[in-house]
Amino acid sequence: xAASLDExxxxxxxxxxxxxxxxxxxxxVLHQGFREITRSGAMVDRQQTIxxxxxxxxxxxxxxxDFQLQILSEKSVLLTYKTWGRGATGNVRGALxxxxxxxxxxxxxxxxxxxxxxxxQTLALSSAG
Numbered sequence: 235x236a237a238s239l240d241e242x243x244x245x246x247x248x249x250x251x252x253x254x255x256x257x258x259x260x261x262x263v264l265h266q267g268f269r270e271i272t273r274s275g276a277m278v279d280r281q282q283t284i285x286x287x288x289x290x291x292x293x294x295x296x297x298x299x300d301f302q303l304q305i306l307s308e309k310s311v312l313l314t315y316k317t318w319g320r321g322a323t324g325n326v327r328g329a330l331x332x333x334x335x336x337x338x339x340x341x342x343x344x345x346x347x348x349x350x351x352x353x354x355q356t357l358a359l360s361s362a363g
Contacts, residue, residue: 237311237343239303242335245343246313250296260284265336265344273329273350298331309337310346316353328353 245263253259261284268280278286296319304312313335318328334347 236305236308237303237335237337239301242303242311242313242343243301245335245345246315246333247298249345250298254287255290257284257288260287262341263345265338265346267346269347271349273352306334311335317350318353
């Protein structure tokens with residue numbers, strides 16, 4: 235089953251919305267082998283990510299664009315995109331993001347890897363404008 239950009243984008247967006255604090259949803263969408271390299275450079279696993287997201291306070295939201303999908307195999311895709319938002323001090327924080335989604339039998343598409351890399355200040359400012 236080939237993935238479409240719209241389908242994978244919708245799943246990724248769900249992790250930027252209110253459902254990111256829904257344990258049941260997170261346990262369905264995050265693969266058992268999920269790993270993340272956070273924007274701050276820490277490596278975290280599935281359980282750490284779920285615990286962190288559930289405890290998260292509502293924020294000002296994440297804006298994103300420039301989504302690109304690369305097919306890695308029949309059952310895996312790489313999604314890359316840019317995000318930005320305002321930090322606690324009001325500064326614009328941008329990131330370049332990459333997510334690997336894998337098609338799991340009986341479950342559908344699941345996120346197995348995610349990385350957020352701080353973007354150059356010029357990218358963050360131009361995206362937020």
